[in-house]
Amino acid sequence: MEDQHRECLKSNRSFLCSEISLSTGLFAKLTESCVITDEHLQKLQNIKRNDTTKAAVFEFLSEILPKRGPEAFDLFLEALCESEQRHVAERLNKWLSDDCSEDAGTFERLQHELRTHYNDKLKFVYTMPWLPTEGFSLKETFVQRRLRLTSGDRKGTEVKMDEILASVGEGRNKRILVEGDPAQGKSTLCQALAFAWSQPDEASENIKSFDLVILLHAGDLRGQDSVGGAIKEHLLPIDCGIPLRQLEKLLQEKNVLLIIDAFDEASTENEMLHQLIEGKRLKHKPLLVTSRPNFLENKQRHFESTFTVEGYNNREQLKHVERYAAHKNIASAPFESMLKDKSIRDLCSNPLNLTLLCLLREEDTQLRITRTALYTSIHRIIKQKAAKRLKLIEAEVEESLLRPLYQFAFEAHQKNETVVREKDSKKVQNFQRICEVGYLTNEVIISRLQKEVRFQFTHKTFVEFLTAKHIAEMDQEERMNWMQHLRYANCYIRIHGLAIEDRFNVEQNDPVLGFLFGLLEEESAELTQMASLVINETRFSYEHHPLSLYSRCDASHQLLRFIAELNVVPPELADVICKRRPPLINIHYHCSVSCRRGMLKLCNLRFQPPIPINVYLGYSRDEEEKMSFVQKLIESKNIDCSKIWINPDDHTELWNDVRGFRIGQADSVQQVSIYCMDIEGIPCEEFSFGNHLSELELIYFEPSCSFFLEAALHKPLTSLQLIDYELDDRCISLIHQLLRNQRLQRVQLTSSWHFGFFLADFAQIENLQSLEISLNDSTDEEMRSLEAILKRNKLSKLTIDSYKYSGSLYSVLNEGFNSMSSLRELHLQFVDIIHLPNLRHLDLINFFLDSTLNDDVIAVLSDALRSWRNLQQLSIEFDFIPFSSVAECSLRKLFEAIAGCHRLQILHFDCLEMADSVVPSVCKMIESLKQLRKFTSKRQRNESLTEEGFKQLEPIIKRNGLNTEVR
């Protein structure tokens, strides 16, 4: 039966039910012309008998007649006429002729109805399905999208949204497919097109050239007999009075663009959709279909052009947050700085995620929100959207679709992949539905031989989050077993010429473990057990190096990053952290935002006494964040913000830092290191520090920075350090004045110059415990001062930085070593230690040597090492002299001597000659150093180390808990 006849019966149904008489005459005519069968007759008579005539007529009109073929309607009219019911037939004929008559105003009315519908319904974007009141104005927040052509000659070309319509209608270019990952903005793009068409402005966009734009969801076509029917049902008011037949006629006659969104959501049981795509309906009308990737499979060939929606680039991300902020009438700076946060960068290329990040950032001005909370919010939204589109309740989505997905993610993560392979997908029955949730997209790989389908996770970070969900659901034993098998030490192995390479940074485990901590926040016992494992494995509680310009964020910070994922550190875990507190924590500019957040969490734990913290945020880009972070550290009673490094670009920044951090004030940080390189000229205001300044370190000091020395003149300094500096007479005089201060315990004056003339001042400082000085051409007078200092036996640290050791300097040092039982740290630069055999009388904890490598040096060094039973840190930098080499037996002796330093924790070599023949001794050495936690060998010299030789060493330097760097 034709649509118009069906419509006619429907529109006149109440009239027909009350007017038609089911007379014998009518039944006779209908059976004679085969409009009804004997069974139909039986059925209708039964209804008439048991119910009413009206009920029987209703059954006939709705259930029987429409299904009786194309002729049935006309035969029915004839039967009516011949059974004395002509008036009924005439009424139906009149309705049909009225309906078909040209109505000059219908097109305008239809256009008006569609435009007002789009204007009303599409002006807002509703991102959160559960918040129908929270809409974003499309006009104000929409960001122009870029699409990439993926078919035809111009494949790869990038076009703007409106440009995809430019050539529509020309030639065969009628069917357009736009694919895009979940939540990449396909629906919003369709919305923007239809909305743009509905607006009265004069814009010359391509979309405006269409007489009619029809935007339907693919699901709107289900169960429809015609596109007109879907339009009537979904886009027009019930009483608009536009007859279906006229609507269909207009669709044929006018310049119409049909947009069908979300093929992927409603492609099954949708004959109409397939007919449209295949050109069986509205063949000559442009059709734009959107879908998630690879759902169209063999339908793809019907499209003349195909595009993908590109993820946001940096410029678009910025535009998105700017528009968001302007729409909400708030400052955009916090959103812009959010874009720089490494931990969420992955999410920002997707508009849904970026919108959610903005929403969360808006609520969380203190950046307290954890990554876990962020991903949990996004996960919740994806789950709700899935429940809606799959018509399930959320618990069902979790149980039947998400749990298997967590398992897939875990398995993919174990293989360091982000895909699920077809054969794995077959392990579950409902895999296609799992895909529909929105975390996986189909990826068809066409090889020459066969088609292979893989399913790609939309983001690597989602694989990590879903993996953590899987692990969170494991039982405790299984989870701990999984954790125990992870690596907790950094490893960097790369030797020139050898095909051996390993780069592992504990941060690689951070994403999954971080999420796991966040997800198990409520499970205090589990959390504490996991944290204890991390504390052990990463040596969180060990003594850390004092902070220097070259320090890096190392494995021991991992716990900080994990507790950053907790909203509150549960008391049980807090107890463990307090008991196993490290003696010192360094925060430097390599530290991630998570390290810093974790540090702020530590500030709330009760450490008695407070843990000292050194902070070096020299190159951090976000000044505001840096300031507020350090201020929070300063305010905390549980930590002691001891020393801060600042790296000001100019005087304004210098002032901001000194004032902002209240440097030198009683209740603030009292030790400061200033990197002076960029500070030029003298400040316009008088410069000052707080009255409690206790340590001043100036790096790259120049005479123009003498105002720092002046500002420190009457402060209670216990430490004064000038590193890599130049001095004029005025500076020298200021330093002399500063050295009169009897509180000084530590002095460092190191640069390439000779500064022996200060030795007389040092000799006057009663409590001097640490002396670090550059000495090149020393006078006898100066040597006498040095001798006095050494023999006083107060020094615990000594650094001699010299490129020209005189005989007298060697003899003063060698003599001095006899009586320096307090010395624990010794740094000797460019020295020839064969002149210092008394080294062995010392009792060192930390020894740094920069020396030319030869057999005699190794003999003296080995001798000394054998007597240093308390040594914890050893750094040996051998000066590289081309073509020189040492006897292997000497090297073996050295390794044996080191092997005896059982307390050694840190071992560093530079330019070590390690040939295959000494590898067994190196292995033995490392094996015997049970407390070793860091092994470095840089600028590996010997070319005769082979892959075979290195293979022996590999398992030993990769042992659990040993941070290794060999290059």
Ligand SMILES: Nc1ncnc2c1ncn2[C@@H]1O[C@H](COP(=O)(O)OP(=O)(O)OP(=O)(O)O)[C@@H](O)[C@H]1O
């Ligand atoms: N161009 C845009 N400008 C600003 N925000 C956008 C844009 N596109 C999308 N968004 C944001 O992203 C959200 C998700 O977009 P949308 O629903 O259009 O994605 P989709 O590709 O249709 O997703 P799915 O495949 O899951 O159906 C929107 O609700 C909106 O908040």
